[in-house]
Amino acid sequence: MQPPNIGDIAPDFVLSTGRWLSDVRGAPVILAFHEPGWDPARADEIEGYRHLIQAGEEPQRVLVSNDEPAAALYGAARESAVFVLDGRGRIAWRHVAGIDPVESAAEIAALGLQTNGDGVRTAWSRRGFVATAIGAAVALTLEPTFGRAQTAAAQLPSGGTTTGAAVGDAVPVTLNVNGQTITLNLEPRVTLLDALREYAGLTGSKKGCDHGQCGACTVHIDRRRTLSCLTFAVMQQDKKITTIEGLAASAGATGDSLHPMQQAFIEHDGFQCGYCTSGQIMSATAMVGEPWGPGDDDVREAMSGNICRCGAYPGIVAAVQEVRRNGGGQGR
Ligand code: FES
Numbered sequence: 070m071q072p073p074n075i076g077d078i079a080p081d082f083v084l085s086t087g088r089w090l091s092d093v094r095g096a097p098v099i100l101a102f103h104e105p106g107w108d109p110a111r112a113d114e115i116e117g118y119r120h121l122i123q124a125g126e127e128p129q130r131v132l133v134s135n136d137e138p139a140a141a142l143y144g145a146a147r148e149s150a151v152f153v154l155d156g157r158g159r160i161a162w163r164h165v166a167g168i169d170p171v172e173s174a175a176e177i178a179a180l181g182l183q184t185n186g187d188g189v190r191t192a193w194s195r196r197g198f199v200a201t202a203i204g205a206a207v208a209l210t211l212e213p214t215f216g217r218a219q220t221a222a223a224q225l226p227s228g229g230t231t232t233g234a235a236v237g238d239a240v241p242v243t244l245n246v247n248g249q250t251i252t253l254n255l256e257p258r259v260t261l262l263d264a265l266r267e268y269a270g271l272t273g274s275k276k277g278c279d280h281g282q283c284g285a286c287t288v289h290i291d292r293r294r295t296l297s298c299l300t301f302a303v304m305q306q307d308k309k310i311t312t313i314e315g316l317a318a319s320a321g322a323t324g325d326s327l328h329p330m331q332q333a334f335i336e337h338d339g340f341q342c343g344y345c346t347s348g349q350i351m352s353a354t355a356m357v358g359e360p361w362g363p364g365d366d367d368v369r370e371a372m373s374g375n376i377c378r379c380g381a382y383p384g385i386v387a388a389v390q391e392v393r394r395n396g397g398g399q400g401r
């Protein structure tokens with residue numbers, strides 16, 4: 070079934086609460102159809118978007134798995150989709166994956182200022198704008214990160230500009246990441262870690278604690294190891310940033326070849342689940358060029374800022390020592 074269009078009355082169905090959708094009238098409703106495997110915890114991100122657009126009033130949100138019969142009524146049986154309903158139950162905005170683009174809040178605001186077909190200048194009411202902007206935020210949270218990463222990656226080789234989620238007072242931020250210049254529209258408070266993961270699609274750097282305590286987010290800035298969760302992206306313009314994705318190339322590796330430290334981690338079982346591993350390897354490659362003593366204890370001390378909840382420390386120390394014995398491979 071085709072998804073309903075903007076202006077159509079929203080098809081009615083029974084919500085999980087037992088009420089009909091048509092009973093929820095008088096205020097905007099955001100109706101989101103998500104894949105059964107989508108993590109509902111990601112709905113928490115919507116709260117963050119709400120703060121970003123400073124929405125004091127919150128429209129109702131209805132989350133529906135797209136394997137439920139209601140999804141077919143909205144042409145969303147196989148796709149993620151978001152519909153914003155106005156207070157009269159009409160569809161005011163929609164995003165259906167694969168059909169509609171996801172506009173950011175800023176783009177939606179601009180849409181509201183466009184001239185309509187009759188030459189009349191239209192503008193969002195505050196309530197309409199808030200509901201629709203949050204609808205866009207919901208759509209963004211439904212988009213798999215992988216999909217956004219692919220989009221960003223496709224833009225990286227040309228050194229082009231990514232639009233990201235431009236909300237609030239976003240400014241262009243130009244970064245040199247893994248030898249490529251990219252420009253992102255970011256609020257000044259966006260950390261380098263979030264800029265890399267959420268805007269540039271480089272998800273190799275991990276977010277463990279987001280408080281500078283675990284080391285999972287370690288990258289190199291101007292050849293020094295740095296916790297990317299503790300620095301703002303806007304502060305790192307004109308610096309040379311290397312992430313795990315570009316580490317091997319920074320040491321001269323070509324094709325699928327690994328950095329010597331990556332190879333050593335494999336050979337010495339320096340990981341189990343792998344969540345901490347990119348941070349461990351970035352930290353280890355920098356540590357090799359720092360003035361530490363030769364012993365295993367020196368490695369443990371040097372690497373003490375990188376926590377491994379799987380306890381893969383013996384393999385990590387062995388890997389680092391092998392690379393140090395072989396002369397480093399310090400490319401970064
Ligand atoms: S995520 Fe940066 S130190 Fe934990």
Ligand code: FES
Nearest residue numbers: 341343377378379
């Ligand atoms: S390998 Fe699992 S946290 Fe380190």
